[in-house]
Amino acid sequence: MNTTSPGPESEASYWPTELTLLELTLPSVPDNLALDEALLEVVDASPTGGILRLWESRRPAVVLGRSNQFELEVNEAGCSTARVAVFRRPSGGGSVVIGPGCLMYSLILPIEKAATVGGITGATQAIMQQMAKVLSLPDRVIEVHGTSDLVWAGRKFSGNSQRWLRRAFIHHGTLLYGADLTLVTTCLKPPPKQPEYRQGRPHDQFVTNLLSTREDLVSQLIEGWNAEADDDFVPPMDRTAELARERFRTEEWIKAK
Numbered sequence: 001m002n003t004t005s006p007g008p009e010s011e012a013s014y015w016p017t018e019l020t021l022l023e024l025t026l027p028s029v030p031d032n033l034a035l036d037e038a039l040l041e042v043v044d045a046s047p048t049g050g051i052l053r054l055w056e057s058r059r060p061a062v063v064l065g066r067s068n069q070f071e072l073e074v075n076e077a078g079c080s081t082a083r084v085a086v087f088r089r090p091s092g093g094g095s096v097v098i099g100p101g102c103l104m105y106s107l108i109l110p111i112e113k114a115a116t117v118g119g120i121t122g123a124t125q126a127i128m129q130q131m132a133k134v135l136s137l138p139d140r141v142i143e144v145h146g147t148s149d150l151v152w153a154g155r156k157f158s159g160n161s162q163r164w165l166r167r168a169f170i171h172h173g174t175l176l177y178g179a180d181l182t183l184v185t186t187c188l189k190p191p192p193k194q195p196e197y198r199q200g201r202p203h204d205q206f207v208t209n210l211l212s213t214r215e216d217l218v219s220q221l222i223e224g225w226n227a228e229a230d231d232d233f234v235p236p237m238d239r240t241a242e243l244a245r246e247r248f249r250t251e252e253w254i255k256a257k
Helices: 029-045 076-082 111-117 119-135 182-187 214-224 237-248
Strands: 019-023 050-055 061-064 085-088 096-098 102-110 142-145 149-152 155-164 168-176 227-229
Touching: 029 050, 029 061, 029 085, 029 102, 029 168, 029 237, 050 214, 076 085, 076 182, 096 102, 096 182, 102 111, 102 214, 119 142, 119 149, 119 155, 119 168, 119 214, 214 227
Parallel strands: 019 050, 019 227, 061 085
Antiparallel strands: 050 102, 061 096, 102 168, 142 149, 149 155, 155 168
16 A cells, blocks of 8 residues: 555645545446435545545446536437447536446545645646556556646547546546547537547547556555555445436436526
């Protein structure tokens, strides 16, 4: 276990020294989205520590960002043909295709620990730089492009987004390592807003899998964020079920405008 705080020495006070590790994948995508939201509420209610959650959907799915417009982002016919369901998360960012070969990570952190980074922009930059550092190897340089993309050899393999409450925030993202990338073209239209570094490239020339294994990614994240399982931590499953039922499974939420 890494005994140092995440990030450069000068950033030692930005995040909790050690995060609670939660490796937990629930049966459905709405359940998993709801658990992230419930964990955010837990830390917001008691912002004394942080959480690193890792999960991976058993089936492909499209997940929209909070403000994405369904009809502008989703190829509904393609999703229907491929039998890929569409859901929506409460954080920002763009639409993504998740599923087997796409490791999901969630950092739930107290806001007070990020105060010295300069708010949302500063916190995003600090986390993305730490993620690039964590995932880089001597022969594999990871870069940050756009607002919050992780890029390897000029192609994106990770999209990220955030949601802030009063005393805590969540930063979560995708890590493609063995995903069926044809589903990105099948299920998603070209995004209305594109970062400059994309240079108009279609999905199949822009998105890639990182040359890695799931096991290696998990190990790098656990060590890089100094995360350790806590046998006393009980995930908020009742609240998760409530959120999944009342929000994340509803068509009103998924197709919200």
